[in-house]
Amino acid sequence: MLWIKAFHIIAVVTWFSGLFYLPRLFVNHTMDCNETLHQRLVIMERKLFWAITTPSAVVTVALGSWLLISNWGYFMAWWWMHAKLTLVVLLLVYHYFCWHYMMQLRNGTCTHGHKFFRLFNELPTPILIGVVILIVVKPSFA
Numbered sequence: 001m002l003w004i005k006a007f008h009i010i011a012v013v014t015w016f017s018g019l020f021y022l023p024r025l026f027v028n029h030t031m032d033c034n035e036t037l038h039q040r041l042v043i044m045e046r047k048l049f050w051a052i053t054t055p056s057a058v059v060t061v062a063l064g065s066w067l068l069i070s071n072w073g074y075f076m077a078w079w080w081m082h083a084k085l086t087l088v089v090l091l092l093v094y095h096y097f098c099w100h101y102m103m104q105l106r107n108g109t110c111t112h113g114h115k116f117f118r119l120f121n122e123l124p125t126p127i128l129i130g131v132v133i134l135i136v137v138k139p140s141f142a
Contacts, residue, residue: 001070008063011056016128018053019091022098023121029105030114042106049102057095064088084134087127094123 022045029041068075075081101117104110112120133139 001067004063004066008060008067011059011063015053015056015060016124018048018056019095019098019124020121022048022053022102023117026101026105026117027114027121030110030112030117045102045105049099053095053098057092061088061092078138080134080138080140084131087130087134091124091127094127 025041025045025048029038029045033041068081097120101110101112101120
């Protein structure tokens, strides 16, 4: 199980790196962007999303599910695991919105500016902090 846990952590790190970098590309995309830069950013965003971020999310969820199912009774007895899983669902929703905005930017239909994407870029940070604290500290109310 330690190998599964190690690869799960590696996938989480890779997933978060994509989720942190993709909205930074969106910031650049919404600033003064000529056609050449637009096409370059479309390619970079697509490759980052489909070649790194999404596969990492799939591996994260698959290995995390394996770890969870292998010790279901223990993990599901604790409130912190329910909270962690809720944060993972929120991260998956964020991942979806990254795809959504990526498609809007590609098609030229995005109405959000660089200030929005600078704020949007910060949203995974509290999720990361929460997940790490919940899974490492396993806080209790006792």
